[in-house]
Amino acid sequence: MSWNRVAESSELEAGKVIVVEIGETRLAVCRTNNGIYAIDDLCTHDGGPLDQGELIGEQIECPRHGARFDVTSGKALTLPAVRPVKTYPVREQDGKIEVELS
Numbered sequence: 001m002s003w004n005r006v007a008e009s010s011e012l013e014a015g016k017v018i019v020v021e022i023g024e025t026r027l028a029v030c031r032t033n034n035g036i037y038a039i040d041d042l043c044t045h046d047g048g049p050l051d052q053g054e055l056i057g058e059q060i061e062c063p064r065h066g067a068r069f070d071v072t073s074g075k076a077l078t079l080p081a082v083r084p085v086k087t088y089p090v091r092e093q094d095g096k097i098e099v100e101l102s
Contacts, residue, residue, distance in 0.1 A: 001100055001101065001102045002100065002101065003091070003098040003099070003100050004022045004098060004099050004100070004101060005096050005097070005098050006018075006020040006022070006027070006029055006038075006097050006098065006099050007020065007029065007096070007097045008095060008096060008097070009092055009095045009096065009097055010095070011097075012029065012031045012036065012097060013031060014031050014032065014033050015031070015032070015033075015055055016030075016031055016055065017029065017030045017050075017051045017055050017060065018051070019041055019049075019051045020099070022099065022101055023101075025040075025101060026040070026041045026042070027039065027040065027041055027088065027099060028040070028041040028049075028050045028051040028060065028071075029090070029097065029099065030055055030060060030071045032055070032057060032058050032071065032072075033057075034058065034072075035072075035090075036090045036092055036097055037058075037071040037072055037087065037090060038087065038088040038089075038090045038099045039060070039069065039071055039074055039085045039086065039087050039088070040085045040086045042085065043062040043064065043065075043067055043069075043081060043085075044067075044076065044081050044082075044083040044084065044085055045062065045064075045065060045067050045080045045081040045082075046062075046064060046065065046080075048062050048063065048064040048065075049063075050062055050069065050085070055071070056068075058070055058071050058072050059071065059077060062081070065080050066078065066080075067079065067080055067081030068081075069081065069084070069085050071087075072087075073087065074086060074087040088100060088101060
């Protein structure tokens with residue numbers, strides 16, 4: 001497992017999402033009022049990009065069909081999605097945001 005720097009802390013405001021790629025893994029990194037979370041940037045319903053959806057509190061809504069996911073756990077919250085998205089550990093230190101990939 002390794003930590004990968006993905007952004008400067010100042011690049012990600014609360015309520016915003018950025019997309020980062022680590023190797024072949026595309027992630028949506030989300031900052032809520034409660035923390036920073038990283039999930040696969042891929043709706044489990046139809047493969048659409050979640051980063052283009054709206055981040056509402058700790059939920060992200062897929063722009064294609066409205067499925068919502070909890071960014072803290074990856075849990076699918078509304079239909080049509082029933083499978084969770086993968087989540088990744090995130091840390092913020094020394095003004096940097098890092099994500100751990102296994």
